[in-house]
Amino acid sequence: MILSELLKSKRETKNLLLREVASMIDTDTALISKIEKGDRKPTREQIDKLAIALDIEHSKLLKLWLSEKVYEDVKGEEVAIDAIKIALKRIKSEEKN
Amino acid sequence: MILSELLKSKRETKNLLLREVASMIDTDTALISKIEKGDRKPTREQIDKLAIALDIEHSKLLKLWLSEKVYEDVKGEEVAIDAIKIALKRIKSEEKN
DNA sequence: TTAGTTCTTGTCAAATATTGTCTAAATCTA
DNA sequence: TAGATTTAGACAATATTTGACAAGAACTAA
Numbered sequence: 311m312i313l314s315e316l317l318k319s320k321r322e323t324k325n326l327l328l329r330e331v332a333s334m335i336d337t338d339t340a341l342i343s344k345i346e347k348g349d350r351k352p353t354r355e356q357i358d359k360l361a362i363a364l365d366i367e368h369s370k371l372l373k374l375w376l377s378e379k380v381y382e383d384v385k386g387e388e389v390a391i392d393a394i395k396i397a398l399k400r401i402k403s404e405e406k407n
Numbered sequence: 408m409i410l411s412e413l414l415k416s417k418r419e420t421k422n423l424l425l426r427e428v429a430s431m432i433d434t435d436t437a438l439i440s441k442i443e444k445g446d447r448k449p450t451r452e453q454i455d456k457l458a459i460a461l462d463i464e465h466s467k468l469l470k471l472w473l474s475e476k477v478y479e480d481v482k483g484e485e486v487a488i489d490a491i492k493i494a495l496k497r498i499k500s501e502e503k504n
Numbered sequence: 505t506t507a508g509t510t511c512t513t514g515t516c517a518a519a520t521a522t523t524g525t526c527t528a529a530a531t532c533t534a
Numbered sequence: 535t536a537g538a539t540t541t542a543g544a545c546a547a548t549a550t551t552t553g554a555c556a557a558g559a560a561c562t563a564a
Binding site (some may be wrong): 424426436443 | 509510511512513
């Protein structure tokens with residue numbers, strides 16, 4: 311499940327209008343619409359607010375959001391998988407210390 | 408081995424001056440110095456040129472460069488590892504198609 | 505030491521990219 | 535159709551990245 315899909319489906323489950331979510335996020339409906347369509351990425355602050363507004367576990371949303379940044383960095387690259395694995399190793403080796 | 412270290416050690420192995428590498432990359436020595444110190448990230452074009460100038464396997468350099476973008480995205484995050492893994496799965500599942 | 509060179513650092517403007525907002529059009533619903 | 539909701543386009547405002555310059559620090563050789 312992609313971030314934009316999750317946000318949209320959660321909003322629908324809760325029967326909220328774009329306008330209602332927008333006001334909780336302090337922005338306008340157009341932006342929320344774009345976020346739900348994947349045309350715009352939410353900022354980190356917006357992620358925080360969205361988690362509250364839509365009652366989604368914050369770390370779950372954050373993971374998705376970060377994973378999409380990672381995905382965007384490497385998508386379409388021959389060496390995408392290798393590159394990700396190198397980063398993963400680095401993170402893991404740092405956590406040990 | 409981090410990107411900046413690789414670039415510096417390769418340059419030293421080949422006994423090149425910053426100024427020489429800089430001219431091959433069409434920039435000034437200050438930028439190369441910063442890249443070798445990790446203060447600046449090379450652009451993708453610079454990566455391509457550096458691979459040639461320093462005689463480094465291009466895909467190896469590219470992997471390192473991409474992996475550092477990924478690393479920067481998630482470093483310091485609680486959920487860093489999970490986020491990377493999600494991205495990895497997504498890439499992998501796309502490659503199957 | 506001094507002169508010459510290599511490397512490093514700081515700063516700043518230019519170039520890029522991202523974001524927020526407005527307007528109007530499209531879509532939906534009753 | 536009218537009224538509400540959602541979407542799309544355009545563009546200004548912001549933020550980030552980049553390149554270039556200049557001055558300083560570190561090193562070398564005589």
